[in-house]
Amino acid sequence: MQLSLSYICDSWPSIRNTYQVLENKFDMGLHMDFMDGQFVPRLGTHPETIDEARTHFAGHIDVHAMIQSNSHAWEDILKSSADVIYAHYESFHSEQQCMDFLSRDQRLKLAFKPYHTIAQIDSICERLDVDDFLLMAYNPGIKVQTAFYDLETLTDTERYVTVDGGVTHETLKRWQHKENIRLVAGSKIIFNDDYDANILRLLDDV
DSSP: EEEEEEGGOHHHHHHHHHHHHHTTTTTEEEEEEEESSSSSSSSOOTTTTHHHHHHHSSSOEEEEESSTTOOOOHHHHHHHHOSSEEEEEOOOSHHHHHHHHTTTTTTTEEEOOOSSSHHHHHHHHHHHHEEEEEEEOOOOOSSOOOOOOOOOGGGGOOOOEESSEEEOOOHHHTTTTTTTOOOOOEETTTSSHHHHHHHHHHHHOO
């Protein structure tokens, strides 16, 4: 299991310091969200931050691109040093367009909004020959939500899965020994008012 810190959940210094504190305990990564205000309501960070994070501290960077498939931002994202880049299945008008887009770069994988079951996602990935997908637990821009997925069904897939949203200490304990899981660590597990206690719990209990 890899623990990937959510870049948008705190300030740059806090993310960097958290990464460095936890990297001796976990296989660490940095999760970076890019949003265009159209595909999803919010706006995200700029693509240049990928290489800035790489220079200063991040060993592994996974990018979640919540942007239209024809966005001009794609050119800069694909030029970056990101290790894996998730494009949204829902941003394409057909599966042929999706396959053509994924063929541009071997780092490109698929992300899914919370509309599909794990079995449906697995079937889509099988058709499109995708071995790695991101599971979006919440729709961005909607403040009051409950996680949509029964994460126990992750045992039904052999693909690499990034779980983005709703990750708690209990989620971490359940999946910490699963090699094909990446958990995005955000406000529910680290970056909240109990930050110090959360860090101690991660270092001591897991």
